Amino acid sequence: MIHFLTYHKVSAQNEDDADFYTVTRDQFSQQLQSLASAGFTPLPLDQLADRKGTSEKQFALNFDDGTVDHFEIVLPVLAQFNLRGIFFAPTAKLNRQGYLTDHQLRQISEAGHVIGCHSHDHKRLDTVNETELRHQLRTSCEKLQQITGKPVWAFAPPGGFSNPTVQRIALETGLNVIRTMRWGFNSKLDFISLETVPINRHTTGRQFQKILEGKQPRLLYFGKQAAKALVPARTYERLRGWIFKLKRKT
Ligand SMILES: [Zn+2]
Structure with missing residues (x-):
């Protein structure tokens, strides 16, 4: 069992209008503390790059979308815990307002973290043509390699949308570890279709503890998967917003 925990933004404090996936620095630090207390150890990222199997109770920290808080907030927290993460940054967004600059991304890489491909434009890849x-993959990998001076081997398709064509072309591009957005703990370790647990602002300490015990809110998850498959992406985002607003009121 390897817990791939996926984070998006980490904010300095709690903001009412924060995105669904945004967690606070305190929430994040407490979760890192819980991992250590529960006896989890970080999966060495060079082992992951070599697709090496692993023992029980390991975790890998993933940070998606390349926002500037990954440099300003996540990096110091990881340093404090002496942990390394994988940062999946869509290259078209680099140097834009609110996103990492090339220079910040290089510093993250130099601090020993892994920079992974998340496509160039953060585009859904299972519905585009092969060209x-x-x-999307080549542009992104070339740019990341240019910035970090390191080969790119980790890949997270945006939104987790993958299929055999996406996998094949990723492998041809040199990406040999693929993390999806499928909920799970990788009891069957498949390096081109790794499962993850996305952490969001509603993940309480108790829920996180359950996640560490390998439990998942199945009904909620499958409901979400069905909604995601049936409705257009934008509608799905809106629906999710409503549901969580409702949940907070009740
Ligand atoms: Zn993303």
Whole structure:
């Protein structure tokens, strides 16, 4: 069992209008503390790059979307806990307002973290043609390699949308470890279709503890998967917003 924990933004404090996936620095630090207290150890990232199997109770920290808080907030917290993470940054967003600069991304890489491909434009890849798919992966990998001076081997398709074509072209591009957005703990370790647990602002300490015990809110998860498959992406985001607003009121 390896827990791939996926984070998005980490904010300095709690903001009412924060995105669904945004957690606070305190929440994040407490979760890192819980991992250590529960006897979890970090999966060495060079082992992951070599697709090496692993023992029980390991975790890998993933940070998606390349926002600037990954440099300003996440990096110091990881340093404090002496942990390394994988940062999946869409390259078209680099140097834009609110996102990492090339220089910050290089510093993250130099601090020993792994920079992974998350496509160039943060585009859903299972519905585009092969030419576009290759372009998204190649452009992104070349740019990341240029910035960090290191080969890129980790890949997270945006939104977790993957299929055999996405996997094949990723492998051809040199990406040999693929993390999806499928909920799970990788009891069957498949390096081109790794499961993850996305952490969000509603993940309480108690829920996190359950996650560490390998439990998952199945009904909620499968409901979400069905909604995601049936409705257009934008509608799904809106629906999710409503549901969580309702939940907070009740
Ligand atoms: Zn993303």
